[in-house]
Amino acid sequence: MGPDVHGNVWLREHRDATRLRCADWDAFRDPDAVTYGRYVAQQDDQETYVEGLLEQFEREDHDAALGTEAVALLRRALAPSRYLAHGQQMLSAYLQQLASSSYVANCAAFQTADQLRRVQITACRTTQLRSAHPRAGFATGERQAWEGADDWQPIRRAVELALVEFDWDRAFVVTNLVVKPVADLLTLSELGRQCAEAGARLDALILENLWIDAQRGWRWTAALTRFLLADEANREVLQGHLDELAPLGDAMADSGGRLLATGSGRDAAEISAAVRTRWGALLAEAGLAAAAGPAAGTP
């Protein structure tokens, strides 16, 4: 192709001009060594497990027995999360296509597929809940909530701002060190706990299962970050991006706390504080410091 065609210019600007230094990107290894064969086999097992849950709880007429608090929580926080997962799907795909090594790109490809899994499971649950609670607004009100409900807005804002981070290093930081870990902590881990407390046992178990995917995503993210930090010059780049972009995650943690708060479970402040602490621990595991921004570390 001509040297100045769109694709070449994009690669030069958004991948090759990075300040990250790495003599050999191909030296990176996925700690889980996920191949295609392993991926479909292990995910088939996970899906078989979820299918079993769905059948078992269907027999128990679980959805019909859900209380008001549980139905409200699922409608407010679970059902609209398919938009969040779709956002993460797009963000993950971008990490694949501009990665400097196929060892990195493959991790991002499987992470992308994990998000579609979540979209479809969420859609399936949303449809089941509509059938059990036809007047609760399931399967009709999610877009409105995602676009307009106050507590979703900082989350949507973070996703949208991440979508326009095209430099690969910034895209990696905003997606895999900020938006995705905070979103997963909130809408998989903390939401699962809240569901369990509210008696939504099926969704608690499903979210616990989806959290397994999130943890795999985190393992390669932390491994790659540590791999890059082997060159100390990269610390300034990665920590710099993180410090700049972390306020998006902080705002997510704040509003996410309000979104998930229930009478039976944790309140907003407890959720936000827990997410911040756990996010900070993840960043520490990756070799970075929790952001130095004004909101960082505040309970």
Next chain:
Amino acid sequence: MPLNRDDWYDTSRDLEWTLSYVDPEVAFPTRWSGAQGIPAEAWQAWDEPFRVSYRDYVRIQREKEAGVKAVSNALLRSATYEKLDPAHVAASQLHMGTTCLVEHMAVTMQSRFCRFAPTPRWRNLGVFGMLDETRHTQLDMRFAHNLLRHDQRFDWTQKAFHTNEWGVLAVKNFFDDVMLNADCVEAALATSLTVEHGFTNIQFVALAADAMAAGDINWSNLLFSIQTDEARHAQQGFPTLAVLMEHDPERAQKALDVAFWRSTRLFQNLTGPAMDYYTPLDQRKMSFKEFMLEWIVNHHERVLEDYGLKKPWYWDDFLHSLENGHHAMHIGTWFWRPTLFWRPNAGVSKDERAWLNEKYPTWEENWGVLWDEIIRNVNDGSMEQTLPETLPSLCNLTQLPLGSAASRHDLAPHQLVYRGRLYHFDHAVSKWCFEQDPERYAGHQNIVDRFIDGQILPPDLTGGLAYMGITPEVMGEDVYDYAWAKDYAGTESD
């Protein structure tokens, strides 16, 4: 019972939202989406040609993986490979070296769909395509890895795209164009619809049948398994074409016309010689032309007709090229065999020649006379006359040799001066393709341009081979050590 897929599927693709914190034009640049000139609501008509759930996908694919692996493991313990005809092995090396990393490029193209396609329905389907292509890359790598103990040439499965071997550069150039530099709409028309839904049938159906006939059950099984994925995800092209026909049919016509010609030229290089020359005679199912007419031409004409498009303006030229182009590519690649990483079969023993004349009535007049010259030189022991001293001139669009698109009588130059530089083309249609979007191709240097520019040293065949990464243990040589020429010993007319 839990829900059926169709109960929740619509909700799972109801994912579009109105971006308000960033400019949608920035988040979904038309340079990647290809949605320019098409109203946003038009994409609501984009309907998946097939429905698959993640749940079903991982189950079915796991079974397929297990099936391919079982056959491969069983055959590893047998001595099947040792019994294969060496010319057939050459066809598998050519395929592996020129295809494996194309599969990997396709992962990225599908991932573009996942990120930038103008509707979430397509963005979701792209995920399965991306996984499929990851599978194909890894299947090829595993297959080749298992054969390394037999032949170092299988190392080129992974290595080829990291070299400057001229044929590989032609393949890479084509897929850079239709996959990696293409916007989603262009990629859907050129790659999904034209290459994957049409041309890959030659690689994955015809070659798979030939491989089975040749006793290469392992490779045949692999190719068939890959084709089952291709046939599914290639359908992504149809709804895109339907949307484009509503809003910009001219763009659709032009994109398909360019893609069809470029694909034809590529597969004349990739598959034509393998089918009509490398596959042992008694194992051939169809000629390259017959397969093209039945599987590709009929298919393409049907697509064009179904969507209200015209045949490409160059149809007669295409049919003429179909009669000749791969024979030209074959004699060229055989002659320049030191530049190959596989061992080509001349495939012109008397029996094979009779078959070629039956399938291609003009073969003797166009190609037989050239082979006669080679045969005479082989039988006279003048081997130096059968080998090249330098490199052939190449087309600035296809990267293939000038003179390789039609018969030996069709050698008129096709040239164009663009922004002060002279460009050469292997055919008037290639020149037309260039003219449709000159900035896309201008400025690129083919390997001969690099040679003339002084980038390849020493400036002779030796320097060229070093630049291409050809090493003695893989360098191409006649696969039967010229035994076929003995057919003609003492019988030449002069």
